[in-house]
Amino acid sequence: xxxxxxKVLFIGVMxxxxxxxxxxxxxxxxxxxxxxQEQPVQAAxxxxxxxxxxxxxxxxxxxxxxxxxxxxxxxxxxxxxxxxTGVEPDHDNGGMEYDVYLNDGTQLDFDANNQWETIESxxxxxxxxxxxxxxxxxxxxxYQLPIVKIHKEHFGYEIELNNGMELSFDRxxxxxxxxx
Numbered sequence: 001x002x003x004x005x006x007k008v009l010f011i012g013v014m015x016x017x018x019x020x021x022x023x024x025x026x027x028x029x030x031x032x033x034x035x036x037q038e039q040p041v042q043a044a045x046x047x048x049x050x051x052x053x054x055x056x057x058x059x060x061x062x063x064x065x066x067x068x069x070x071x072x073x074x075x076x077x078x079x080x081x082x083x084x085t086g087v088e089p090d091h092d093n094g095g096m097e098y099d100v101y102l103n104d105g106t107q108l109d110f111d112a113n114n115q116w117e118t119i120e121s122x123x124x125x126x127x128x129x130x131x132x133x134x135x136x137x138x139x140x141x142x143y144q145l146p147i148v149k150i151h152k153e154h155f156g157y158e159i160e161l162n163n164g165m166e167l168s169f170d171r172x173x174x175x176x177x178x179x180x
Contacts, residue, residue, distance in 0.1 A: 070114040071098060078127065082106060120149040125162065134173025135159065 067087060075084065079102055086101035095112025102108070109118035119126050125146035128136060135157060139147060149160035156170040158179065166179035 067098060067100070068114050071100065071110050074110075074114075074116065075100065075102070075108070078129070079104070079106065116152075118149065118151040120160075122148050122162075126150050126159075131159075132157065132169075132173040135169050138169070138173070138175050139167070 066089075067084075075082070082102040082104045084100060085103045088099040088101075090097045090099065092112070097112055097117075098110045100108045100110065104121070105123045106119070106121040108116055108120075111117045116130070119130050121127070125148055130150055131139075131147055136147075139145065139159070139161070143161055143165070145161040145163055145165075147159050148162045151158045153168070156168065156176070157173075158166060158168050160166050168176040168179060170176055
């Protein structure tokens with residue numbers, strides 16, 4: 001399962017917890033709790049290089065300037081026409097990982113060693129340079145659909161086609177099966 005699933009699950013649990021706590025109709029309890037006025041949330045400027053943090057998120061939001069040099073070099077070399085619009089650091093697996101969002105709709109996930117882990121580009125598809133030749137050949141001859149996401153796994157690769165179908169491949173690019 002991916003990080004987004006856990007984030008959505010966590011937010012859902014938090015919302016349910018908050019909702020269930022507000023259902024208390026005990027008048028004595030309500031009189032003891034002071035009511036405070038919420039302050040309006042100000043939107044970030046359009047040219048901001050920060051991603052707004054989820055209310056329940058524990059990881060701080062970072063700027064493009066806080067990325068390690070290998071990541072910024074990777075982005076400049078492989079996505080020269082794109083700019084970084086957001087960075088989300090994540091303490092995971094004993095190190096700092098980063099989710100980087102580009103203005104062309106591409107999302108890049110980097111592991112603690114600053115190596116790409118996931119590349120997702122729903123608009124244009126994943127650039128061919130990141131897709132092993134055996135996988136590209138298999139997809140072209142069997143599906144003829146763009147690959148919109150590639151994720152490195154311990155066993156090899158998991159890709160997603162633009163129709164939502166997910167396929168698994170071993171490290172040599174041999175087809176292993178479809179995911180649900």
